Amino acid sequence: MDAPLESLIAQLPEKTVITDPVSMEPYRYDWAHDETAGMPLAVVRPTDADQVQTTMRWASEHRxxxxxxxxxxxxxxxxxxxxQGLVLSxxxxxxxxxxxxxxxxxxxPGALNVEVKRAAAEHGLWYPPDPxxxxxxxxxGNLATNAGGLCCVKYGVTTDYVLALDVVLxxxxxxxxxxxxxxxVAGLSLIKLFVGSEGLLGVITRGILRLIPAQPSRSTLVAIYDDVETAARSVVEMCRNIxxxxxxxxxxxxINAVEDYRAMGLDRSAGAMLIIQSDAPGESCSRExxxxxQICDTVGARETFVTDDPEEGEMFAEGRRVAFHAIEKRGSIMLEDVGAPLPVLPELITGIAAIAARHRVEIPTVAHAGDGNTHPIVVYDASDPDSTERAARAFAEVMSLAISLGGTITGEHGVGRLKKAALPDQLGPEVMEVSRRIKAAxxxxGILNPGAVL
Amino acid sequence: MDAPLESLIAQLPEKTVITDPVSMEPYRYDWAHDETAGMPLAVVRPTDADQVQTTMRWASEHRxxxxxxxxxxxxxxxxxxxxQGLVLSxxxxxxxxxxxxxxxxxxxPGALNVEVKRAAAEHGLWYPPDPxxxxxxxxxGNLATNAGGLCCVKYGVTTDYVLALDVVLxxxxxxxxxxxxxxxVAGLSLIKLFVGSEGLLGVITRGILRLIPAQPSRSTLVAIYDDVETAARSVVEMCRNIxxxxxxxxxxxxINAVEDYRAMGLDRSAGAMLIIQSDAPGESCSRExxxxxQICDTVGARETFVTDDPEEGEMFAEGRRVAFHAIEKRGSIMLEDVGAPLPVLPELITGIAAIAARHRVEIPTVAHAGDGNTHPIVVYDASDPDSTERAARAFAEVMSLAISLGGTITGEHGVGRLKKAALPDQLGPEVMEVSRRIKAAxxxxGILNPGAVL
Known part of the structure; x- marks a missing residue:
C-alpha cells in the first residue's frame, strides 16, 4: 500500500501523527497481546473530533x-x-x-472511567458502571464494548447510562x-447500536452519560465455601428475590493467586469465596x-461474616479486582468472559473445572456471579507448544460449553479478535449475515477495525 | 396492485386472513386515527412465527x-x-x-402489558415498564416503540428489560x-436496534423480558400548586438528589378534565398538581x-399531603392515567409527547401555554415530569377548519419548541406518521441518511410500514 501519508500529516497539527516504530509499538496491542498484530503505517492521536473526521476522510479516500x-x-x-493501517488513538x-x-x-473517549466517577463524585453524583x-x-473503550463491572448486577451496564453520542463514520x-x-424515542435507536460495536461502525468522539445520586453506604458479606459449586448455588438462591x-x-x-500477589489474609483453604454487598438505604441494608x-448459611457456606466498615468491604472487592493481575503472574493467560443463564451457573463452573482437568491446564475462575458472567482464566506456558495447544483447546471448549448451556461467549469484554471464531456458533448464520449488512451500510x-468481531 | 392474495390465503390456516372491508375497518387505525389510512388488501392474523414468516415471504415476493x-x-x-397493503396483526x-x-x-407480541405484569406478580416478580x-x-407495541410509563423515572424504559427477541425480517x-x-455483548447490539424501530426493520414474534423482585410498598405525596411553573421547578429541585x-x-x-370525566375530589382550583411516589424500602420510604x-413546600406548593395507603395512592395515579381519555371527551385531540432536559421543564411548560394562547386552542398538559417528558394535548373542533388549522399549527410549534430547548419530539410514543414531518428537524440530515441506510440494509x-417514521 502506498497511501500518501504525508497528505494526512499535512492536515493535522504537529506531533499528532507518529510513524516511528519504537513509539508506535505500545499502540499495536491491547492487553490481549494478539501476536497477529500488524505494523501500522502510523498512529494518529487527535485532540478533537475535527481531527478524527480529517483522519477518517483520508483513510476512506485511500482505503x-x-x-x-x-x-x-x-x-x-x-x-x-x-x-499498514492507522491506529486511531x-x-x-x-x-x-x-x-x-x-x-x-x-x-x-480517552477519559478514564475513574476520572468520570471522580468528576461525578465532586457533585455528589455517581456513574455506576465499574469494570x-x-x-x-x-x-x-467502555462505550465501544458496552462494558459491565461489579455493580451492574443491580445498576446495569454502560449502555444503560448513555444519553448521547457523537460518532465519526x-x-x-x-x-x-x-x-x-x-x-x-425519535428515530431508530442508533446510540444503542453504536454502544458495543467495538469500533466496527464508527469512532465515538463524545458521549453524554447519565449520572445518578451517589451510592448509599454499603455493607459487605463474605461467605466461604468448601466447593465452588455450592457457592454458585447460593448465588442462584439469593438472586431469586433480592x-x-x-x-x-x-x-x-x-484466591491463592491473589494471596501470592498481595497477602490480604484470604482463606487459602476455601473452595470458593463470595463477596456480596448491599447498598439498600438505611436500616434496609443490614436487613438485606x-x-x-442466612441464604449462604442454609445453602452450605462453611463460614460467613459481615462488615459495615466501608474500607474492609472495599478491601475484599479490591482483592477480587486484582485477580486478573495476580493470575497473570502465573504464566501466559487466555482470559474468558463466558456467561450463562443464572440457574445454570453451577453447571458452567463445574464444567469449566472438568475442561481444565481434561486438558491439564489451570483455569482459575472469578465471576460477576450475580449476572452469571464468569472470567475463567486459562493459564499456560507460552514457551511450551504442547501447553499452548492444550490451553487453546480448553479456551475454545469453555466457549462451546457456555453456548451449549444457553449462554454467551462474552458478557462484557467484547468479541475482538480472540473470540471471533466462536461468534458464528453463538449467533448463527442469519444473525451474522444481518450484522454484516449493517456493517456494510x-x-x-470495511476500513473500520477489519479483522475484529465479524 | 394485483398480488395473488389467494396464494397467501392457501398457505395459512382458515380465518387467518380477513378481506371483508367491515371486519378490516378496526385494523386500519390506531388511536391516532390518521385519516390518510388506506384500505388494506387484507388483514393477516397469524398464530405463530411460522405464519409470520409465510406472510413476509409472500409480501416480499409480491412487493x-x-x-x-x-x-x-x-x-x-x-x-x-x-x-392495498397487508395489516399484520x-x-x-x-x-x-x-x-x-x-x-x-x-x-x-400480542400479549397485553398488564398480562405480563400479572403473570410476573404470580411469582412475586415485577415487569416495571407501565405506559x-x-x-x-x-x-x-411496547417493544416496537420502546414504551415508557410512570415508573421509568426510577426503573427505566422497555429496552432496559429486553434480553432476547425473535424478529422476522x-x-x-x-x-x-x-x-x-x-x-x-457478543456481536452488534441488534436487540436494542429492533426495540423502538416502529415496525420498520422487522416483525417481533417473541421476546424474553427480564423481571425483578416485586416492587416494595409505596408512599404517595400529592402537592398542589397555584401555577404549573412552580410545580415544574419543584420537580427539577427534587430530582437533583433523589x-x-x-x-x-x-x-x-x-385536573378539571379528569374531574369532569370521573369525579375524584381533585382540587379544581389548583394551577397544577404533582403526584409523587417513593418505593424506598422500609423506613427509608417515609424519610424520602x-x-x-419539604422540597415541594420550600419551592412554593400551596398544599402538600402524604398517604401511605396504597389504594389512596393508586387513586391519584389512576387519575393521572385517565387524563388522556378525559381530555378526549372535550373534542378532537392531537397528542404530543415532547420532552426536554429536566432543568428546562419549566420553560417547556410555560412555552406550551404561550403557544396555546397564541393559537387560541386549549392544550391541557400532563407529564412524566421527572423524566422531562410531557403530554400536551391539543384540543380542537374537527368540524371547524379554522380550529383544525390552528391546532395543527400549535401541534407543530410545540415540537419546534421542544427541539429548540434541546429536547425531543417524542419521549415514548414514537414518531409514527403524526410526527414524521418534524423528525428531520430534530435529527438532522446526517442521522436521517444513516437511518435510511440501515432501513435499506x-x-x-421498503415494504415494512412504509410512510411511517422515515
Whole structure:
C-alpha cells in the first residue's frame, strides 16, 4: 500500500501523527497481546473530533484500515493494529465535564472511567458502571464494548447510562445522536447500536452519560465455601428475590493467586469465596445483608461474616479486582468472559473445572456471579507448544460449553479478535449475515477495525 | 396492485386472513386515527412465527407493503394501514410464560402489558415498564416503540428489560437474538436496534423480558400548586438528589378534565398538581417522602399531603392515567409527547401555554415530569377548519419548541406518521441518511410500514 501519508500529516497539527516504530509499538496491542498484530503505517492521536473526521476522510479516500483505540486495556484483542493501517488513538481526547443540574457527564473517549466517577463524585453524583479495570480503562473503550463491572448486577451496564453520542463514520461524517434528555424515542435507536460495536461502525468522539445520586453506604458479606459449586448455588438462591449491589465469586485458585500477589489474609483453604454487598438505604441494608447471610448459611457456606466498615468491604472487592493481575503472574493467560443463564451457573463452573482437568491446564475462575458472567482464566506456558495447544483447546471448549448451556461467549469484554471464531456458533448464520449488512451500510469499504468481531 | 392474495390465503390456516372491508375497518387505525389510512388488501392474523414468516415471504415476493400491529393503542399513527397493503396483526399471538428461576417472561407480541405484569406478580416478580395504557396496550407495541410509563423515572424504559427477541425480517428470515442471560455483548447490539424501530426493520414474534423482585410498598405525596411553573421547578429541585419511583404532573386543565370525566375530589382550583411516589424500602420510604414534601413546600406548593395507603395512592395515579381519555371527551385531540432536559421543564411548560394562547386552542398538559417528558394535548373542533388549522399549527410549534430547548419530539410514543414531518428537524440530515441506510440494509424493498417514521 502506498497511501500518501504525508497528505494526512499535512492536515493535522504537529506531533499528532507518529510513524516511528519504537513509539508506535505500545499502540499495536491491547492487553490481549494478539501476536497477529500488524505494523501500522502510523498512529494518529487527535485532540478533537475535527481531527478524527480529517483522519477518517483520508483513510476512506485511500482505503486505509483504521483501528480505533482507547486506553488499550481491552481483553479481547479488539484494539489490535492492522498491517499498514492507522491506529486511531483517542488517548489525548480526555475532557470530562459534569453538569449537576442536568445530572450528566459530557465525556471525551480517552477519559478514564475513574476520572468520570471522580468528576461525578465532586457533585455528589455517581456513574455506576465499574469494570474491574476502572482505574485504567477509558470511557470510550467502555462505550465501544458496552462494558459491565461489579455493580451492574443491580445498576446495569454502560449502555444503560448513555444519553448521547457523537460518532465519526468511516467516510468522516459526524453524527450527533441524542442529547441530555432522559427519554427519547425519535428515530431508530442508533446510540444503542453504536454502544458495543467495538469500533466496527464508527469512532465515538463524545458521549453524554447519565449520572445518578451517589451510592448509599454499603455493607459487605463474605461467605466461604468448601466447593465452588455450592457457592454458585447460593448465588442462584439469593438472586431469586433480592437485588444485591455486588455478587462476586472467587474460586480456590484465584484466591491463592491473589494471596501470592498481595497477602490480604484470604482463606487459602476455601473452595470458593463470595463477596456480596448491599447498598439498600438505611436500616434496609443490614436487613438485606442478614437475609443474604442466612441464604449462604442454609445453602452450605462453611463460614460467613459481615462488615459495615466501608474500607474492609472495599478491601475484599479490591482483592477480587486484582485477580486478573495476580493470575497473570502465573504464566501466559487466555482470559474468558463466558456467561450463562443464572440457574445454570453451577453447571458452567463445574464444567469449566472438568475442561481444565481434561486438558491439564489451570483455569482459575472469578465471576460477576450475580449476572452469571464468569472470567475463567486459562493459564499456560507460552514457551511450551504442547501447553499452548492444550490451553487453546480448553479456551475454545469453555466457549462451546457456555453456548451449549444457553449462554454467551462474552458478557462484557467484547468479541475482538480472540473470540471471533466462536461468534458464528453463538449467533448463527442469519444473525451474522444481518450484522454484516449493517456493517456494510455504515462502512461500505470495511476500513473500520477489519479483522475484529465479524 | 394485483398480488395473488389467494396464494397467501392457501398457505395459512382458515380465518387467518380477513378481506371483508367491515371486519378490516378496526385494523386500519390506531388511536391516532390518521385519516390518510388506506384500505388494506387484507388483514393477516397469524398464530405463530411460522405464519409470520409465510406472510413476509409472500409480501416480499409480491412487493406488498406490510404494517405490523399490536393492540392498536398507539398514539402516533405508527399502525396505520397502507392502501392495498397487508395489516399484520399480532393480536392472536398472546402467550406469556414466566420462569421464576430465570426471572424472565417469555412473551408473544400480542400479549397485553398488564398480562405480563400479572403473570410476573404470580411469582412475586415485577415487569416495571407501565405506559398509562398498560391495561390495553400490547407488549409487542411496547417493544416496537420502546414504551415508557410512570415508573421509568426510577426503573427505566422497555429496552432496559429486553434480553432476547425473535424478529422476522422483510424477506421472511427469522432472527433469534439474545437469550435469558443478564449480560451479553457478543456481536452488534441488534436487540436494542429492533426495540423502538416502529415496525420498520422487522416483525417481533417473541421476546424474553427480564423481571425483578416485586416492587416494595409505596408512599404517595400529592402537592398542589397555584401555577404549573412552580410545580415544574419543584420537580427539577427534587430530582437533583433523589430517585422517586413516580413524579407525575397535571395542569389545571387536565385536573378539571379528569374531574369532569370521573369525579375524584381533585382540587379544581389548583394551577397544577404533582403526584409523587417513593418505593424506598422500609423506613427509608417515609424519610424520602418527607424530604420530597419539604422540597415541594420550600419551592412554593400551596398544599402538600402524604398517604401511605396504597389504594389512596393508586387513586391519584389512576387519575393521572385517565387524563388522556378525559381530555378526549372535550373534542378532537392531537397528542404530543415532547420532552426536554429536566432543568428546562419549566420553560417547556410555560412555552406550551404561550403557544396555546397564541393559537387560541386549549392544550391541557400532563407529564412524566421527572423524566422531562410531557403530554400536551391539543384540543380542537374537527368540524371547524379554522380550529383544525390552528391546532395543527400549535401541534407543530410545540415540537419546534421542544427541539429548540434541546429536547425531543417524542419521549415514548414514537414518531409514527403524526410526527414524521418534524423528525428531520430534530435529527438532522446526517442521522436521517444513516437511518435510511440501515432501513435499506434490512428491508431493501421498503415494504415494512412504509410512510411511517422515515
Amino acid at each position: 486505509v484500515p483504521v483501528v480505533p483505540r482507547g486506553a488499550g486495556s481491552g481483553l479481547s484483542g479488539g484494539s489490535t493494529a492492522v498491517e 483517542l488517548d489525548r481526547m480526555r475532557s470530562v465535564e459534569v453538569d449537576p443540574n442536568l445530572r450528566i457527564a459530557v465525556v471525551e 474491574s479495570s476502572y482505574e485504567m480503562c477509558s470511557i470510550g 468511516a467516510d468522516g461524517t459526524k453524527l450527533q445522536l441524542g442529547g441530555p434528555r432522559l427519554k427519547d 437485588r444485591p449491589s455486588m455478587v462476586e465469586l472467587m474460586d480456590n485458585a484465584s 445483608i442478614s437475609v443474604l447471610q 455504515l462502512d461500505p469499504q | 406488498v407493503p406490510v404494517v405490523p400491529r399490536g393492540a392498536g393503542s398507539g398514539l402516533s399513527g405508527g399502525s396505520t394501514a397502507v392502501e 399480532l393480536d392472536r399471538m398472546r402467550s406469556v410464560e414466566v420462569d421464576p428461576n430465570l426471572r424472565i417472561a417469555v412473551v408473544e 398509562s395504557s398498560y391495561e390495553m396496550c400490547s407488549i409487542g 422483510a424477506d421472511g428470515t427469522k432472527l433469534q437474538l439474545g437469550g435469558p442471560r443478564l449480560k451479553d 430517585r422517586p419511583s413516580m413524579v407525575e404532573l397535571m395542569d389545571n386543565a387536565s 417522602i418527607s424530604v420530597l414534601q 434490512l428491508d431493501p424493498q
